[in-house]
Amino acid sequence: MNVAFTSRTLSLSRPQLFRGIRKVQSSFATCSVLSANRAVVYTSNGDPSQVLSALTFSNLPPPPPNTVNVRFLLSPINPADINVIEGVYPAKPNPNASLSSSGKGSQDEPVFVAGNEGLAEVTNVGDGVTHLQPNDWVIMTRQQAGTWSTGMNVKPQDILKVPRSLNDVEAATITVNPPTAYNMLHDFVQLNEGDWVIQNGANGAVGQVVIQIAAAKGLKTINLIRNRNDIASLTEYLSNLGATHVVTYDELSDKSFRQRVKEWTGGKNIRLGLNCVSGKPTTLMTRLLGQNAHLVSYGAMSKEPLSLPTSLFIFKNLTCHGFWQSRWYDSKSSGEREKLVETLVGLMRAGKLKEPSHEILTIQGSEGDEEASQKIRHAIATLAKGQHGKKILLKMEETF
Ligand SMILES: NC(=O)c1ccc[n+]([C@@H]2O[C@H](COP(=O)([O-])OP(=O)(O)OC[C@H]3O[C@@H](n4cnc5c(N)ncnc54)[C@H](OP(=O)(O)O)[C@@H]3O)[C@@H](O)[C@H]2O)c1
Structure with missing residues (x-):
């Protein structure tokens, strides 16, 4: 039985949405379902507060062979x-085959599950899969896998096993930010101990990973941030991570700032600048770079x-360069990816790379889809305001 979730049912008509969900659940009526899955989905791009919905669906059947x-x-x-949900990001997810109306990811009524990065635990292994077993921890190697979900069926080649000796936040955030920071510090300029x-x-x-990996390599960093009420505690936090200097964009605008930088560096050229924000602060930052420098x-x-x-x-x-970790992944072999993950795991185990400052947003199994949707939309709105200071991680419990 195919069940259609249209953009109308997902984003506009709640009664229809719930009727659709019940149809999906009853389509699996032969299994005795004590708990069910839930995913954060959308059917069309737009403002996440408008287009995202939490959607309960039936338990996964046992995995087919080789999955x-x-x-x-x-x-x-x-x-x-x-940005992916808004439709302004170059990487696009594939429609979720089992949630889309044709059952195979119909072009007319595609349902997308949000989320690119995440830590998952293997629950059930299909015939023919020999290198994975239940309870293994894995991360996604396929981009835009749809990680804002309780569960999923995957191909072994789309996941990579990670050691359970990491903590769950370290493992859940190892795919995007640490590799980006690591590669930007290694791929553009040969930096030696004492360089800036x-x-x-x-x-x-x-930025926090850049600070820590740079410190582990004996590099010195000048770290620019927006001014805020709690600037002293943020400065202290970044200094404790290994930042050499922490400065606001207001100070960067001051004419005397160039002289301060010269005193810090002893006149040594700064040969690498990393740009997360663009705009005027980046123009001013780039002026501080020395001869033959690289701005990434x-x-x-x-x-x-x-x-x-x-x-x-x-x-x-x-x-000047642009760096995109997705392009790095696309251009490298699986062996090179695994080596990078091993390097980052090594830094984490050595205590040189800490988990990001974070908060966990738990979507409890007892909460209805509407309540869950509101929670996620609220979290995204909070992040959009800026200066939140914490990575938000979703912990979605199976519904019951
Ligand atoms: N190219 C790649 O491969 C790659 C990989 C990873 C991440 N990224 C990108 O890197 C950026 C940061 O990612 P993240 O995970 O580090 O995010 P994050 O933890 O949310 O940090 C966002 C940073 O941007 C600053 N910021 C936010 N709005 C700003 C504004 N209007 N003006 C100036 N600064 C602003 C924040 O400062 P406040 O605390 O003051 O708000 C904070 O420093 C994102 O654009 C992300 O997409 C790119």
Whole structure:
């Protein structure tokens, strides 16, 4: 039996949505269902507060041969996830085959499950899968896998086993931000102990990893952040992670700032700048780079364009790059990906890379879909306001 969830039923008509859910549940009536799955879904791109819904659906059947069933333990809400839902991000998820109307991801009524990153536990292994077993921890290697869900059936090649010696937050956040920070610190400039790196958005999750990996390599960092009421405690927090200097964009705008930087670096060239925000703070930051430096942009949180003086290219031989971890993953072999994850696991185990400052948003099994939807929309609205300071991770319990 195929059950259609249309964009109307998902985003507009709650009674119809619930009727649809009951149809899906009854379509699995032959199984005795004590608990059910739930996913955060959308059928059309737009403002997450309008288009996202929590959707309960029946338990997964046993995995077909050469596949495994997994249960998600924690799934981060990253800025790019919002952009994907809005439809302004280049990576697009595939429709969820079993939730879409044809049962095979119909073009007319596709249902997308949100979320790219997450930690899952293997619950059931299909025939032919030999290297995984129940209780193994895995992360997703397929992008836009739909991790804001309680459970999913996956192909073994779309997941990677991670050691249970990590804590769950470390494991759930290892796919996106730590590799981004690691690669930006290694792929563009050969940096040696004592060299300087400057970055903006330094208190973001990526920025915090940059601080820690740089410190582990003996690099010194100048870390730019937005001013705020609790600036002293944030500065202390980043310093404890290993930041050499923490400065606000207001201080960066001050004419005397260049002189302060010269005193800090002893006149040594800063050869790597990392840009998370663009806009004016990035123009000012780039002016502080030395000869033959590289500016690597990986985010545009201010939503402002990046504008740089031509003189920096002519007289300082500045080189600008964009970095996208997804492109890195697409261009590397599975062996290279595994090696990077091993390196990051090693840094975590050595206590050199801590989990991001975070909060866990639990969607309890006893909550209805409407209540769950409101909670998720509220979390996303909170993040959109900025200065939240904590990565939010979804913990979705099976419904009952
Ligand atoms: N290219 C890649 O491969 C890649 C990989 C990972 C992440 N990213 C991107 O990197 C960025 C940061 O990701 P994240 O996970 O670190 O996010 P995050 O933890 O939410 O941090 C966001 C950072 O952006 C700052 N910010 C937010 N709105 C701003 C605004 N209007 N003006 C100036 N700064 C603003 C925040 O400062 P406040 O605390 O002051 O709000 C914070 O420093 C995102 O754009 C994300 O998509 C890219």
